[in-house]
Amino acid sequence: MKNDLTCGVVRDLLPSYVEGLTSPESNTAVERHLSECPDCAQLRTALAGAPEPAAPEDAKEVDYLKKVKRRGWRRVAAAVAVTALLFAVGVAAKLFVIGEPANWDYQENLNWTAHTNVPGQLDLHFYSEWSDIAYSHWMVENKNGIVRVSARQILPSFLHDASDHWEHISLDGVREVWVADQLIWQGGVEISPQIDRIYQAQTLYVGNAPAVGQVLSAGRFDWIGDYTIELQTSTQPYRLTLNFSAPHTPGGIRLSETGLYQDMAAVLAIIGNLDEIECAFRDENGQPWSRVLTVEELNRDLPRIVADYNERFSHGKPCPLYDNVKDYAGSCADLEQLYDAMWWAGEGGIYAEIE
Structure with missing residues (x-):
C-alpha cells in the first residue's frame, strides 16, 4: 500500500500515537511512514522518551516535600544524639552517683x-x-x-x-x-564476721552433710589445708571427723592449737546433735595423730573456762555459764563469748597440747 501520509500529518498524529490514542488504521499508516522517514522516526523516539513537564504547582509541591524530608532527617539525627546523651548521663549517674546497694561480707574489700x-x-x-x-x-x-x-x-x-x-x-x-x-x-x-557466719550456718543434724559443710566453711579449718569429712551417725556418740591431707606434726600446724580448739568448740555448739569432733592428721612419716573435743569434756570444763574469761575481762560483759555447750547457740553474742573464752582456755593450758 502506498504511504499517502505526509510528514506534517504524521507529526500531528505522533503525540496521540505515542499515547496510544490513534486507531489501528492510523497506527498502520503512521508506522509505515516512520519506517521510511528517519526524521519522523527520530521525533517519535524523542516524544516517547521525554518526561511530561510538571506543572508549576506540582514543582512547588515536590520542592516542599524535599524540604520536609530534609527537616525530618535532621530531627531524627537530633533525637538520636539526645538519646545517646541521655543514655551516657544515665550511665554516669548510675556509676558515680546512684551506685548499687553495698553487699558486704568477709570477701568484700x-x-x-x-x-x-x-x-x-x-x-x-x-x-x-x-x-x-x-x-x-x-x-x-x-x-x-x-x-x-x-x-x-x-x-x-x-x-x-x-x-x-x-x-x-x-x-x-x-x-x-x-x-x-x-x-x-x-x-x-x-560480733566478729566469722562468728556471724558460723551462727547463720547452724544446723540441728550432723547427718546433713551439706549443712555441716557450710558450718565448717564458715570456720577457719581450711587455713590448715584441704580436708575430707567423715560422719559417724549410725550410733551415738555422733562424731564428725576432718581428715586433713597435708602432713603436719603436732604443734606444727599453721593455725595454733588454741585457734583449732576455738573452732572445734564452735562447731560442737552450733550443730545440734553432734557429740564429738576430731581433726585427724598425719606427720611427715605417715604416722596418724589427732585432736578430739567432745561435748561431755567441754561441758565439764565450762565452769573453769568461763570463770577464767570473766576474770580476765571483768570490765566487759560477763560470759554466761550454761550447763551445756549447745546453749551457746541460742544467740550470736553467747557464741562469740564462748569462742573468745576458748582462746584463753588454750592459752591457759586447758586444751593446747603443743609438743
Whole structure:
C-alpha cells in the first residue's frame, strides 16, 4: 500500500500515537511512514522518551516535600544524639552517683572496726583497701532497737573520692547493730564476721552433710589445708571427723592449737546433735595423730573456762555459764563469748597440747 501520509500529518498524529490514542488504521499508516522517514522516526523516539513537564504547582509541591524530608532527617539525627546523651548521663549517674546497694561480707574489700570506748556509744570506722571503689548514701535506721547501717557502692569521683567513713551510734535502747546483712554488735558484745557466719550456718543434724559443710566453711579449718569429712551417725556418740591431707606434726600446724580448739568448740555448739569432733592428721612419716573435743569434756570444763574469761575481762560483759555447750547457740553474742573464752582456755593450758 502506498504511504499517502505526509510528514506534517504524521507529526500531528505522533503525540496521540505515542499515547496510544490513534486507531489501528492510523497506527498502520503512521508506522509505515516512520519506517521510511528517519526524521519522523527520530521525533517519535524523542516524544516517547521525554518526561511530561510538571506543572508549576506540582514543582512547588515536590520542592516542599524535599524540604520536609530534609527537616525530618535532621530531627531524627537530633533525637538520636539526645538519646545517646541521655543514655551516657544515665550511665554516669548510675556509676558515680546512684551506685548499687553495698553487699558486704568477709570477701568484700570494705572493712570496718567497732569501738565502745565512749560509754553508751558504738563507733564504727569504715575503710576500703582499694582505691577504685567508694561508698555514699550512708543510712542508719533504727527499728525496734535493731540498727542497720547501709550504703551504696559507687565509682570514685570528685563527688565521692573515698570510702573512709565514721558512724557514731547511740546504744540507748539498741539490741543489735547490723552492717548490711552482718550482725556486728548484740547485747553489749561485738560480733566478729566469722562468728556471724558460723551462727547463720547452724544446723540441728550432723547427718546433713551439706549443712555441716557450710558450718565448717564458715570456720577457719581450711587455713590448715584441704580436708575430707567423715560422719559417724549410725550410733551415738555422733562424731564428725576432718581428715586433713597435708602432713603436719603436732604443734606444727599453721593455725595454733588454741585457734583449732576455738573452732572445734564452735562447731560442737552450733550443730545440734553432734557429740564429738576430731581433726585427724598425719606427720611427715605417715604416722596418724589427732585432736578430739567432745561435748561431755567441754561441758565439764565450762565452769573453769568461763570463770577464767570473766576474770580476765571483768570490765566487759560477763560470759554466761550454761550447763551445756549447745546453749551457746541460742544467740550470736553467747557464741562469740564462748569462742573468745576458748582462746584463753588454750592459752591457759586447758586444751593446747603443743609438743
